[in-house]
Amino acid sequence: MPASPDKLPFTEAIDFFKQKIRLPSSGWTDIWQEQHSHAFIVAGAAHDALVEDLFNAIQKAKWAGGGYDEFKQSFQDIASKYGWAYNGTPGWRSKIIYDTNITQAYNAGREKQMQAVKHLRPYGVYRHTSTEHPRLHHLAWDGLILPLDDPWWDTHSPQNGWGCKCKKYSLSRLEASREWPKNGKTGPDEAPPIEWEERVVGKNGSNPRTVRTPVGIDPGFAYNPGKAWLEPHTVPPLTGYNAALKERGTPWPTGFKPPALPIPTTVPADIVLPASTAPVVAVTDLLDVFGATLDQGVAFTDAAGSTLAISKALFIKGEDKGGDNFKWLAEPDKIDRLRYINLMAMSIIEPDEIWWDWEKDASEPGNWRLKRRYLRAFDIDGSGKFAISVFEWSRAGWSGATTFTTSKLGYFDRQRKGRLVYKK
Known part of the structure; x- marks a missing residue:
C-alpha cells in the first residue's frame, strides 16, 4: 500500500505543491476547483507577504520539519505577526489549511504516477477509508473499478470534500480481473449516474456564487486535482483576478499556442x-x-x-x-x-x-x-x-x-x- 499523505515520499507531490502560484484572496471562492491545482490561497489572506509566509510554513513543516504540529504553531505566529483576523479557531483553521493542501498534493502526485504507467495499470479503484462517520455516497463508491480514462473520475477523484480521506489506486488488468468476481462482475463497473445540484457557496464572504455540484461531493471538490495539474491549459480564468493562468516553460509546452504578442x-x-x-x-x-x-x-x-x-x-x-x-x-x-x-x-x-x-x-x-x-x-x-x-x-x-x-x-x-x- 502507498504511504499515507502525511509522509509524502514521492517527488510528484512535492512538485505539485511547489509549482503553485501564491495568490492573495478575500475569500475561498475567489478561485474555483481546477484553479486550486495551480494556485495556493488561504481564504481571507489578502496580502502577498502573509500568503508567502503561510506557503513557506506548510512547505517547511511538511518536507523539512515536524509536520502539522509545527505548522500549527507557525500558523499562530504568522497570524499574530500580521494581525490577521481569520475565521474559525486556530486549531480548526490550521488543520483545514494543512490537511487540504497536503492531501491534494498527495492525490495529484499519485495521479501523475498512475497516468505514467496507465498502459500497464489501466484501471482505477475507489477506496473509502473513513470508518468514523462515513459519508454514505463515498461509502457506496467503495470498490468501484473504472478505466482511468472514464469521465467519472473527472469529478469524483478524491479528495471529494473537506476532511475526505478516500483514495484512488491503479490496478493492472490481472489485478482488476481478480477483483471483479468478488463483486459478482466479469468486467469493469459502469460509472454511476451523476446527479447534479445547485449550491450557493461563500454566502458570508466577498464573492458568493451559485455552483453546480455532483450530489455527494462538497462544493469546490468536483475535479481531478492531478488532471488539472497535468492539463493546465484547460483551466478557466481566475475569478476576481482576470487571470489567464497559462503557464510557459522553455520552450512552450507541446500543443500550447502562446498568447499573441501585443500591439505596441x-x-x-x-x-x-x-x-x-x-x-x-x-x-x-x-x-x-x-x-x-x-x-x-x-x-x-x-x-x-x-x-x-x-x-x-x-x-x-x-x-x-x-x-x-x-x-x-x-x-x-x-x-x-x-x-x-x-x-x-x-x-x-x-x-x-x-x-x-x-x-x-x-x-x-x-x-x-x-x-x-x-x-x-x-x-x-x-x-x-x-x-x-x-x-x-x-x-x-x-x-x-x-x-x-x-x-x-x-x-x-x-x-x-x-x-x-x-x-x-
Whole structure:
C-alpha cells in the first residue's frame, strides 16, 4: 500500500505543491476547483507577504520539519505577526489549511504516477477509508473499478470534500480481473449516474456564487486535482483576478499556442526624458501620475488586483535617508533608467501583461518570494523603433528596464516567464 499523505515520499507531490502560484484572496471562492491545482490561497489572506509566509510554513513543516504540529504553531505566529483576523479557531483553521493542501498534493502526485504507467495499470479503484462517520455516497463508491480514462473520475477523484480521506489506486488488468468476481462482475463497473445540484457557496464572504455540484461531493471538490495539474491549459480564468493562468516553460509546452504578442502603444518621442533630467524631477513626475507626492505615498491596485505601495521610498536605497536625496539614481549606471520613467509608470498602470514568477530567497534558504513582472510594448512615434518596458516588483525590491529594438518584439516574448495573471 502507498504511504499515507502525511509522509509524502514521492517527488510528484512535492512538485505539485511547489509549482503553485501564491495568490492573495478575500475569500475561498475567489478561485474555483481546477484553479486550486495551480494556485495556493488561504481564504481571507489578502496580502502577498502573509500568503508567502503561510506557503513557506506548510512547505517547511511538511518536507523539512515536524509536520502539522509545527505548522500549527507557525500558523499562530504568522497570524499574530500580521494581525490577521481569520475565521474559525486556530486549531480548526490550521488543520483545514494543512490537511487540504497536503492531501491534494498527495492525490495529484499519485495521479501523475498512475497516468505514467496507465498502459500497464489501466484501471482505477475507489477506496473509502473513513470508518468514523462515513459519508454514505463515498461509502457506496467503495470498490468501484473504472478505466482511468472514464469521465467519472473527472469529478469524483478524491479528495471529494473537506476532511475526505478516500483514495484512488491503479490496478493492472490481472489485478482488476481478480477483483471483479468478488463483486459478482466479469468486467469493469459502469460509472454511476451523476446527479447534479445547485449550491450557493461563500454566502458570508466577498464573492458568493451559485455552483453546480455532483450530489455527494462538497462544493469546490468536483475535479481531478492531478488532471488539472497535468492539463493546465484547460483551466478557466481566475475569478476576481482576470487571470489567464497559462503557464510557459522553455520552450512552450507541446500543443500550447502562446498568447499573441501585443500591439505596441504609440507614444511621442519626447516621452523619453532628456539625459540631463534631475532625479528629483523624474521621481516627482512618476509620483504625480499615481496621485502621490514626495511627502505622501499611495496604495495602488494593479490590473490583476494586487497592491503596490507607490512613494519616494521606491527610489531611496542604502545611505539615502529622507529628504529628496536620490543620489543612488544619479549614479552613472542608474541615471539612464530615469529617462524611461514615464514608460515604467505606464507599464504599471496599464500593462500589456502581468506575469508572476517565484524565485528562491537567497537571504532565507528554503523560502520563496513572489516576483511580479509588468510588461508593455511601445512604438516610439517617428523613430521606427519599439521600446519594451519591464518592471519587476517583489518584497526584496524592484527593478526597471527599457530596451529599444528595431522592428521585432522578440525581446518582449523572452520576458514572459512564470504564469500569466493578466493580459490586456
